[in-house]
Amino acid sequence: MNTLNEFRCLFPAVSANEALARAALSAFLIPADPTAQELADLRTVISEAVTNAIVHGYRNCSGDVAVCLRMLPERVLYIRVSDKGCGIPDIEQAMTPLYTSAPEEDRAGLGFAIMQEFTDSLHVRSSPGNGTVLTMRRKLGRIHAEDD
Numbered sequence: 049m050n051t052l053n054e055f056r057c058l059f060p061a062v063s064a065n066e067a068l069a070r071a072a073l074s075a076f077l078i079p080a081d082p083t084a085q086e087l088a089d090l091r092t093v094i095s096e097a098v099t100n101a102i103v104h105g106y107r108n109c110s111g112d113v114a115v116c117l118r119m120l121p122e123r124v125l126y127i128r129v130s131d132k133g134c135g136i137p138d139i140e141q142a143m144t145p146l147y148t149s150a151p152e153e154d155r156a157g158l159g160f161a162i163m164q165e166f167t168d169s170l171h172v173r174s175s176p177g178n179g180t181v182l183t184m185r186r187k188l189g190r191i192h193a194e195d196d
């Protein structure tokens with residue numbers, strides 16, 4: 049992977065850090081001059097991923113969430129969000145739109161569907177007890193004269 053720029057951070061799984069992850073994404077992406085729509089989509093994507101790590105991954109324990117952002121050639125943004133929490137027993141079920149393991153918390157079960165809708169690829173690696181790693185890619189659309 050030919051990485052043009054990279055940002056990595058690790059923070060404790062507390063909900064205040066969802067905003068921190070969004071802010072980091074914005075600061076990383078803005079030099080690439082995304083459209084307002086791309087920025088909004090990708091802020092939503094990272095928010096859903098980090099929230100899942102915090103509320104599901106670390107439901108019964110504490111720990112850190114790791115975020116890695118990369119700018120790849122041809123304006124492809126790579127996002128990795130990982131936790132070392134409880135893991136996902138059935139990934140296919142978890143990714144089914146409207147499935148949630150926490151209906152009592154009024155969760156809609158739409159986080160994965162949103163992440164899929166707003167990215168070009170989404171890969172989930174997870175197993176019970178070993179945490180979860182999400183990797184996503186989204187190509188930015190706007191072409192700049194200097195890129196031609």
Ligand SMILES: Nc1ncnc2c1ncn2[C@@H]1O[C@H](COP(=O)(O)OP(=O)(O)OP(=O)(O)O)[C@@H](O)[C@H]1O
Pocket residue numbers: 096100101102104105106131133134135136142143147148149150155156157158159160161180
């Ligand atoms: N990092 C994670 N660790 C453990 N389980 C997870 C993780 N991320 C997702 N899950 C599981 O996958 C399910 C579906 O996630 P999804 O984000 O689609 O919905 P949700 O979080 O339940 O609801 P919403 O995102 O709409 O608030 C979760 O209910 C949870 O069981």
Ligand SMILES: [Mg+2]
Pocket residue numbers: 096099100158159160
């Ligand atoms: Mg969710």
